Amino acid sequence: MFSTNYAPEHSGIGPYAAQTAEHLAALRAEVHVLAGMPHYPAWRVHDDYRGRWRAEEVRRGVHLHRRRHYVPSRQTALLRAMYEASFLAHGWFRPPSMRPDIVLSQMPSLAGAVLGARCAHRHEVPHVVVVQDLMGAAAAQSGISGGRRVAFLVAGAEARVLRSAALVGVVHESFVKPVSAIGVPASRIRVVPNWTHVSCPTGDRSAVREELGWHRDEVVVLHSGSMGLKQGLEVLVDAARITVGDTPRIRFVLMGDGNQRSRLERLAEGLPNLDVVPPAKDEKFPDVLAAADLLAVTQRASVRDMSLPSKLTSYFAAGRPVIAAVTAQGGTAQEVRRSGAGVVVEPENPRALLDAVRQLSFERDRSAALGAHGPEYVRERLGREAGLMRIAALLGEALKTKASRSRAAAVG
Template sequence: MSGLRILIHGLNYAPEPTGIARYTAGMASGLAERGHNVRVVTGYPHYPAWSLEPGYTGLSSDEVVDGVPVRRLRHLVRGGSAGARIALEASFAAHSLARPMPPADVVLAVTPSLLGVSAALTSVRLTRRRRPALGIIVQDIYSRAVTETAVADGRLTRPVVRLEGGLLRAADGVSVIHDRFARTINRDLDVPLDRIRVIRNWSEPPSQEADPQWTRERLGWAEDEVIVLHAGNMGTKQGLENVIDAAGLVGPGGPRVRFVLLGDGNQRTLLERWAQGNHAVDLVRPLPDGAFAAALAHADILLVNERPGVSEMSVPSKLTTYFWAGRPVVAAVDPDGATAHEISSSGAGVVVAPGSPAELLRAVQQLAGDPARAQVMGAAGRRYAADVLSRQAAVDGYETWVRSLVDVRDARR
């Protein structure tokens, strides 16, 4: 079968080290490897630090990443408030609309970035000749994020629901990363189930081996400490003040527990102030790849923490990395949410109530006191990653879906 011209439109892309960027980049390179003509329109690298990565200047730039031509468009970079997020998305959307869209058979628009998706839809509709098919890839459910993180005034919720639902229904098809997402956008956003495809994010063995120079000693961790590592974004959704409060409960008489928050994000400064004087918690800046892999390998327990009320907006991308590390996971999350479902399905850890520092610390201490159980959980995570979350299965799914989008478009002519 001949290759398709595929344009991927999304705000986040490699070399951003965490979050959606690596899945979008992996999908792009995977489709290119299959003989498709793939191009990408994206923003400048800025996440999770919420500052432009050094070396990216000018209004736009062009480069090739893993064999895929990438055009980057300048945008505002602000984090924290809803207004700052809207300004970021609006500037990216306006810049992309001001540029002619490359010829394509299929446009894949990636959320979150509703205004970016809106710009992609507008560009598709303005195409004069053979209009491309439009597929929307839902990595996070935007309207649920507004509700569950309470980052915006409640008056914004209804307009966001209308916008997101309208965009998803206008597409030729929608892909989501979890079965829970399919049910949510069908129920809350009126997207027909027969227009939704579930394609899981994948998990691969670390591309970078753990650097042997990065030992527990060099990381500053004593051998008799129980290291509980949270890696990734420090944002509103994570609710990491719960972890700092749990660290404040660590006392004498039990295992020496140290919570380590590794990464960056728009809540970091607040968390640093919150943690002052708390000797059982460290905030560590992002590490190079080899050192990051070593940190995961040397930690005793890996941590997912979400603020109370977060349940359906996303599945943390860090989980796919955690599973391959072969360490048990403690998840302080909504017991009925998508993250808890993933922990239960994998057998890789335990779930405790979000926003309860005492429960979090108790789960950590129990796992620390049962190394055999911890080892079983770590092994289960690796098996789940290998059996269920393979990149090949994901790229297979995307390729089949992309071809179906063209069929849907042609059938509607």
């Protein structure tokens, strides 16, 4: 497997890469992963790995080969290119020594997918790519400085990798059309939804709120996860500014880390109803989500078909209503509507978001019904075992197709 992100990263792609690799190892496969140094979502290398060029370790049966790479503290097209290029160079010239039967790449990153394609080609084995984010679309839509100017270059490299893959897995149906549009036959695309990688909440909700300093008579709107450009979290800051002094009090909480955190902290100065806090510990995370009244997912208006926030699976498991301030035609909106666990409002519009907050906080029965749909949706569609089995089946299909072609060639 090639994945820049991997555990102990606790959000984004890292948990999915780690759980996939560990599942395959539990099925008695010998699993090797070329990964970067842990750095997400803070965009700084974890203290335990700082200053190391390479690291070899075995984690829950998985052989990890970590390579040092540049980690930018802020996001521009140039700095992101340096991030990708450094991982590509270190993996290219210092690849792990192995002879695989099959190669699995997680995209992003683009560098990891290019390395995966090279490894598969060298050993004449199938290459399977799981698309978590579309890199070309991300460059154009995320708001990264200089992104639009390089989007066609990124999209071109991405297209070459995906067209050469034996099979392409996409985490949502909304990715099928853009992946087909770059030349990947529909016969080689499979939908492999992500799963809920956190446990269900078990703590006493009132006690957790008290521990967090959230009062019983206030409405808590929580955003958890990466604080990056594409999230457009300024909408929550603007909403908090509008509601200062309101009764009942609406408290906005931005919990997580990312390259925009320091900027958001500056914007939040002087706002008594907005907290910017670090990520919760893994064991506390489900209970913190469940302690909120409403869970917010936000995206810039320009974000349409580039990604599906991984936080949604955790939100649904928490059993709280979701407010999605996202483009109505995008995959995020589709997923929230399909789950029945939340509402969709116009992105980058704080007053539209506040209207939804006030309405759901007043309509308690409706709010409770929306929240209850989340765990139901998790049980029906987002179970971990089912999600991992879909990935294993994807690999099995690629191996079976290769074996069939080999037999046909031999007969011919």
